[in-house]
Amino acid sequence: MSFTHMEIKTATKEFPYIGFNMDACLGALDCGKCLQACVPHVLRCYTPIPEGKTTVSKEWIPVATFPSLCTGCMRCVEVCPKKGEKAITVTFISTRLPKKIFKRK
Amino acid sequence: MCEWCTEHGKGKKWYLSVENYVRNFSEMDDWLKEWNSNYRQVQAKLWGPVSAEMDMLKNRLSPRLEKLADNDWEEGFSRYHSGQTVTLDEAKEMCDVADENGGFVKLACTCRKYKRGGKYVGPENTYCLGISAYTSMYHEHPERIWKEHKIETVSAEEAKEHVEKLSDEGLCHNASYVGSPAYMSKLCSCEYPVCVWLQWRLDWGITGILRKGHYVAELDMDTCNGCGRCVEACHFKAINMSPTYGKAIQKQQECFGCAQCMRVCPVEAIRMLEREKIPTLKEEW
Ligand code: SF4
Ligand code: SF4
Ligand code: SF4
Ligand code: SF4
Numbered sequence: 001m002s003f004t005h006m007e008i009k010t011a012t013k014e015f016p017y018i019g020f021n022m023d024a025c026l027g028a029l030d031c032g033k034c035l036q037a038c039v040p041h042v043l044r045c046y047t048p049i050p051e052g053k054t055t056v057s058k059e060w061i062p063v064a065t066f067p068s069l070c071t072g073c074m075r076c077v078e079v080c081p082k083k084g085e086k087a088i089t090v091t092f093i094s095t096r097l098p099k100k101i102f103k104r105k
Numbered sequence: 106m107c108e109w110c111t112e113h114g115k116g117k118k119w120y121l122s123v124e125n126y127v128r129n130f131s132e133m134d135d136w137l138k139e140w141n142s143n144y145r146q147v148q149a150k151l152w153g154p155v156s157a158e159m160d161m162l163k164n165r166l167s168p169r170l171e172k173l174a175d176n177d178w179e180e181g182f183s184r185y186h187s188g189q190t191v192t193l194d195e196a197k198e199m200c201d202v203a204d205e206n207g208g209f210v211k212l213a214c215t216c217r218k219y220k221r222g223g224k225y226v227g228p229e230n231t232y233c234l235g236i237s238a239y240t241s242m243y244h245e246h247p248e249r250i251w252k253e254h255k256i257e258t259v260s261a262e263e264a265k266e267h268v269e270k271l272s273d274e275g276l277c278h279n280a281s282y283v284g285s286p287a288y289m290s291k292l293c294s295c296e297y298p299v300c301v302w303l304q305w306r307l308d309w310g311i312t313g314i315l316r317k318g319h320y321v322a323e324l325d326m327d328t329c330n331g332c333g334r335c336v337e338a339c340h341f342k343a344i345n346m347s348p349t350y351g352k353a354i355q356k357q358q359e360c361f362g363c364a365q366c367m368r369v370c371p372v373e374a375i376r377m378l379e380r381e382k383i384p385t386l387k388e389e390w
Contacts, residue, residue: 028223029222029223031222033222040298041299044152044301046152048148048149060222062222063152065153065160066157066160066304067160068160069308
């Protein structure tokens with residue numbers, strides 16, 4: 001018996017949206033607690049200011065580079081000293097992703 | 106053999122070719138101008154929000170669009186900063202070549218700082234060895250280097266001890282360049298997922314950021330005693346333990362040839378083969 005056709009359906013998946021509020025955030029160089037709390041290394045920091053010009057923490061911006069690896073454990077939000085001011089928030093967006101289904105005739 | 110060796114190594118390994126060590130930082134003017142004029146865009150793309158969008162693309166869009174995004178990324182990385190996995194022996198050979206062409210600096214790792222923030226900028230974060238173009242930048246333009254990099258110059262002996270110590274700790278080594286393979290810049294000691302190269306290559310499959318090395322490990326299941334040390338040593342998910350056989354099983358297609366598994370194996374069940382001599386893997390970089 002063999003597979004004769006394939007259907008592509010969509011399946012709903014929760015996709016994380018990890019947002020930062022840089023007005024409240026202390027900056028990733030001095031603080032960086034969220035980066036250190038994340039087990040799958042979803043988060044990282046970067047600076048848009050040219051090299052050699054800044055060691056100012058505020059200019060080191062945390063960002064979620066690998067949201068697809070995020071499990072939604074919320075550790076990053078819990079350790080944030082500025083969580084009251086929502087320096088980091090994790091919300092979930094329902095997205096419809098394509099899913100392949102193989103069928104036998 | 107890929108174009109890095111054919112174009113920049115005269116058919117031999119590019120990271121052991123002396124001509125890639127002798128050029129210094131001041132020859133990189135054009136590249137630097139481009140880098141500086143695009144600094145924000147490059148940072149946003151390689152490390153920042155655009156990079157996050159790439160992850161979204163990978164997870165949501167059609168294969169056709171994914172392919173387009175990939176090409177852009179491949180080129181982006183290989184034009185800025187990229188590298189290839191090397192074994193510890195090759196790393197030491199690199200130290201010999203670098204010793205005669207500019208020497209070494211030891212510095213704190215940028216990947217670890219970018220991944221973990223302020224906690225990882227001190228001397229305990231000293232993983233990278235700067236060579237060639239990086240050493241010349243340190244001597245000629247110290248103002249360009251982050252203060253927290255905690256740079257110090259080291260001798261060839263110290264450099265070799267340093268890579269060996271990191272290898273014993275379980276890190277694998279990568280040779281890296283800036284701009285093009287003609288400008289050797291660092292000898293990295295990496296791990297997954299802390300080092301961005303490994304994460305990008307393994308999670309997104311971008312070959313422009315890190316290429317597989319010139320060797321492939323071969324595991325002899327008859328000799329293996331199933332201790333599992335090689336599984337712990339492999340950062341590339343190329344070995345697992347099989348409960349059925351009570352031994353390690355290897356997937357050579359996934360192997361990057363870092364030789365860490367060979368170093369930890371107590372019964373010498375693993376040997377390194379040359380990639381060139383394996384018919385189906387010789388063009389797998
Ligand atoms: S929710 Fe958990 S996995 Fe997701 S970014 Fe935060 S710490 Fe990492
Ligand atoms: S833990 Fe909070 S304050 Fe600290 S870097 Fe992360 S978002 Fe900013
Ligand atoms: S199988 Fe061995 S040589 Fe290959 S990537 Fe893993 S540790 Fe390195
Ligand atoms: S380290 Fe050697 S003996 Fe131990 S599981 Fe791996 S191959 Fe087998």
